[in-house]
Amino acid sequence: MFFGKVIGTIWATRKIPALNNLKLQIIQPVDSRRLPNGAPIIAVDTVGAGVGETICYITSREASIPLPEPFAPVDAAIVGIIDRIDLENF
Amino acid sequence: MFFGKVIGTIWATRKIPALNNLKLQIIQPVDSRRLPNGAPIIAVDTVGAGVGETICYITSREASIPLPEPFAPVDAAIVGIIDRIDLENF
Amino acid sequence: MFFGKVIGTIWATRKIPALNNLKLQIIQPVDSRRLPNGAPIIAVDTVGAGVGETICYITSREASIPLPEPFAPVDAAIVGIIDRIDLENF
Amino acid sequence: MFFGKVIGTIWATRKIPALNNLKLQIIQPVDSRRLPNGAPIIAVDTVGAGVGETICYITSREASIPLPEPFAPVDAAIVGIIDRIDLENF
Amino acid sequence: MFFGKVIGTIWATRKIPALNNLKLQIIQPVDSRRLPNGAPIIAVDTVGAGVGETICYITSREASIPLPEPFAPVDAAIVGIIDRIDLENF
Numbered sequence: 001m002f003f004g005k006v007i008g009t010i011w012a013t014r015k016i017p018a019l020n021n022l023k024l025q026i027i028q029p030v031d032s033r034r035l036p037n038g039a040p041i042i043a044v045d046t047v048g049a050g051v052g053e054t055i056c057y058i059t060s061r062e063a064s065i066p067l068p069e070p071f072a073p074v075d076a077a078i079v080g081i082i083d084r085i086d087l088e089n090f
Numbered sequence: 091m092f093f094g095k096v097i098g099t100i101w102a103t104r105k106i107p108a109l110n111n112l113k114l115q116i117i118q119p120v121d122s123r124r125l126p127n128g129a130p131i132i133a134v135d136t137v138g139a140g141v142g143e144t145i146c147y148i149t150s151r152e153a154s155i156p157l158p159e160p161f162a163p164v165d166a167a168i169v170g171i172i173d174r175i176d177l178e179n180f
Numbered sequence: 181m182f183f184g185k186v187i188g189t190i191w192a193t194r195k196i197p198a199l200n201n202l203k204l205q206i207i208q209p210v211d212s213r214r215l216p217n218g219a220p221i222i223a224v225d226t227v228g229a230g231v232g233e234t235i236c237y238i239t240s241r242e243a244s245i246p247l248p249e250p251f252a253p254v255d256a257a258i259v260g261i262i263d264r265i266d267l268e269n270f
Numbered sequence: 271m272f273f274g275k276v277i278g279t280i281w282a283t284r285k286i287p288a289l290n291n292l293k294l295q296i297i298q299p300v301d302s303r304r305l306p307n308g309a310p311i312i313a314v315d316t317v318g319a320g321v322g323e324t325i326c327y328i329t330s331r332e333a334s335i336p337l338p339e340p341f342a343p344v345d346a347a348i349v350g351i352i353d354r355i356d357l358e359n360f
Numbered sequence: 361m362f363f364g365k366v367i368g369t370i371w372a373t374r375k376i377p378a379l380n381n382l383k384l385q386i387i388q389p390v391d392s393r394r395l396p397n398g399a400p401i402i403a404v405d406t407v408g409a410g411v412g413e414t415i416c417y418i419t420s421r422e423a424s425i426p427l428p429e430p431f432a433p434v435d436a437a438i439v440g441i442i443d444r445i446d447l448e449n450f
Contacts, residue, residue, distance in 0.1 A: 001204075001221060001222035001223070001254070001255060001256060002219075002221055002222070003219070003220070003221075003222070007122070007177055007178055008122070008175060008176045008177035008178055009175075009176050010146065010170075010172055010174070010175055010176075011172070011173040011174040011175075011176070012146065012170035012171055012172050012173055013171075013173055014137055014138065014170065014171040015137060015169060015170030015171065016136060016137060016155065016169045016170065019169060019170060024091075026122055026175065026177065028122075029219070030219075031219040031220060032187070032188070032206055032208075032219070032220040037219045038219075039092075039093070039119070039120075039121040039122070039127045039128075040093070040121060040122040041091060041092055041093075042091035042092070042093070042146050043091070046196060047194055047195060047196060048194065051178045052178065056190070056192065056222050058253050058254075058255045059255060060150065060240065060255055065196065065253055073148050073155055073167065073169055074091075074148075075091060075148045075149060075150055076091060077253065079195060079196045079199060079253055080190075080192035080194065080195030080196065080199060081192055081193075081194040081195065082190055082191070082192050083191040083192055083193055084190070084191040085188060085189075085190055085191075085206065086188045086189050086190075086191070087187055087188035087206065088187055088188055088231045088232065097302070097357055097358055098302070098355060098356045098357035098358055099355075099356050100326065100350075100352055100354070100355055100356075101352070101353040101354040101355075101356070102326065102350035102351055102352050102353055103351075103353055104317055104318065104350065104351040105317060105326075105349060105350030105351065106316060106317060106335065106349045106350065109349060109350060114271075116302055116355065116357065118302075129272075129273070129299070129300075129301040129302070129307045129308075130273070130301060130302040131271065131272055131273075132271035132272070132273070132326050133271075141358045142358065150330065163328050163335055163347065163349055164271075164328075165271060165328045165329060165330055166271060181384075181401065181402035181403075181434070181435060181436060182399075182401055182402070183399070183400070183401075183402070209399070210399075211399040211400060212367070212368070212386055212388075212399070212400040217399045218399075226376060227374055227375060227376060228374065236370070236372065236402050238433050238434075238435045239435060240420065240435055245376065245433050257433065259375060259376045259379060259433055260370075260372035260374065260375030260376065260379060261372055261373075261374040261375065262370055262371070262372050263371040263372055263373055264370070264371040265368060265369075265370055265371075265386065266368045266369050266370075266371070267367055267368035267386065268367055268368055268411045268412065277392070277447055277448055278392070278445060278446045278447035278448055279445075279446050280416070280440075280442055280444070280445055280446075281442070281443040281444040281445075281446070282416065282440035282441055282442050282443055283441075283443055284407055284408065284440065284441040285407060285439060285440030285441065286406060286407060286425065286439045286440065289439060289440060294361075296392060296445065296447065298392075309362075309363070309389070309390075309391040309392070309397045309398075310363070310391060310392040311361065311362055311363075312361035312362070312363070312416050313361075321448045322448065330420065343418050343425055343437065343439055344361075344418075345361060345418045345419060345420055346361060
C-alpha cells in the first residue's frame with residue numbers, strides 16, 4: 001500500500017458503464033512525511049475519505065474490495081484513512 | 091487510474107490478429123494540471139475519445155472492458171473522458 | 181523481492197474490514213547498501229519484523245502468504261528478515 | 271502498450287526450458303518521437319519484427335499471444351510493428 | 361525480461377516457510393551495455409547463475425518456473441544466463 005492525500009474529484013459523463021455509481025477521488029501520492037511524491041492518480045473510494053485526508057491505497061484491485069459493480073475496471077482503491085504515522089529515527 | 095490526453099493515432103499493418111478491429115490511441119500521461127508526465131503510451135479506446143481530450147485510463151486490463159476480441163493482449167485502456175477536475179488547495 | 185527497512189507503523193481506524201487484524205508496517209525501500217531508495221510503502225508483516233530491521237518484501241500478493249483474512253487487499257508483504265547481505269565487487 | 275525499437279538479440283544457452291524456441295529481441299523503449307526512453311528490455315516476438323523497426327509491446331503476458339510453449343515465463347511481447355505515428359499539436 | 365548481473369547473496373533465517381529451499385540471488389539491474397540501472401533486487405534462481413554473470417530475469421512469477429515450493433511468494437526469477445548481446449547501431 002502507498003500513502004496518499006485526497007486532493008479533489010473528477011467529472012466524467014462519458015465513461016464505461018461499469019464505472020457508474022463508483023465514488024472516484026483524486027489522490028496525490030505522498031511520502032511518509034506527507035509531501036507530494038509523483039503525479040496524482042484516480043482511485044475508487046469505499047471508506048468515505050474526504051478531501052485533505054491522508055489515506056493508504058492499493059494499486060491493483062483485489063477481490064475483497066466491496067464495489068457496487070464487481071467487475072469494474074478499477075486499478076487503484078483507497079483502503080484506509082490514516083489517523084497517525086509513527087516513525088522511528090533511522 | 092491515471093490522467094492522460096489523447097495526442098494521436100498509430101498505423102500498424104503487421105500485428106497480432108487479436109488487435110484487429112480495436113481502436114488504438116496514443117495517450118500522453120499528464121498530471122492533474124494537464125501537463126505532460128512521462129512517455130506516451132498506446133491504449134485501446136472504447137469510450138470514443140478524440141484527439142485533444144483529457145481522459146482517464148487504466149494500465150492493466152480488467153474483464154469488464156467490452157472489446158470485440160475478448161482475449162486481446164491489451165494492457166492499457168481509456169475508461170472515461172474527463173469533463174472537469176476539481177482540486178482543493180493543499 | 182526488494183530490500184527495505186521497517187521504519188514505523190500506521191494508525192487507521194477507518195479502513196476496509198478485510199484489513200482488520202493485519203499487522204501493517206511502514207517500509208523504507210533501501211538499496212543493497214541499506215540506503216533509502218524511493219518513498220516508503222505500507223506492507224503486511226507475517227514474519228514478526230521489528231522497527232529498524234532490514235527485510236525483503238514482495239509487491240504483489242501471492243497465495244501462499246498466510247493471512248488471517250485470505251482475501252485481504254494487500255499489495256505488499258514482508259516475507260523475510262535479512263541477517264546479512266554478501267556482495268561481491270563488480 | 272508502449273513504443274519501442276528493436277536494437278538487437280541475445281544469446282543464452284543456459285535458460286529455463288520453456289524459453290526454448292522463442293524468438294527473443296532486445297527492445298529499446300522510445301517515446302512517440304522515437305527517442306530512447308529508459309533501459310532496454312527483452313521481449314518475445316511473434317510478429318516478425320526486425321532490427322531497426324519501431325514496434326509496440328505489452329509488458330504483461332496475455333493469454334492470446336500465440337507461443338510455441340503456452341506456459342513460457344514471458345513478461346514482455348512485441349504485438350505490432352508501427353508503420354506510422356500521427357501526432358497532433360498539443 | 362530485464363537484464364541484470366548477479367552480485368551477491370542474502371542470509372535470512374526468519375522468513376515465511378515457502379521460501380525455504382529456494383536459491384535467492386541479489387541482482388543488479390543493468391542496461392544493455394551492462395552498466396548498473398536502479399536498485400538491486402532479490403530473485404529466485406533456477407538456472408544455476410553465479411556471481412558476476414549477466415542474466416535475464418522476469419518480475420512477475422509465471423506458472424512454468426519449476427520451484428520446489430509451487431506457491432512460493434516469488435515476484436522475480438532468473439530465467440536465463442546471457443552469453444552474448446548483439447546490438448545494432450541505432
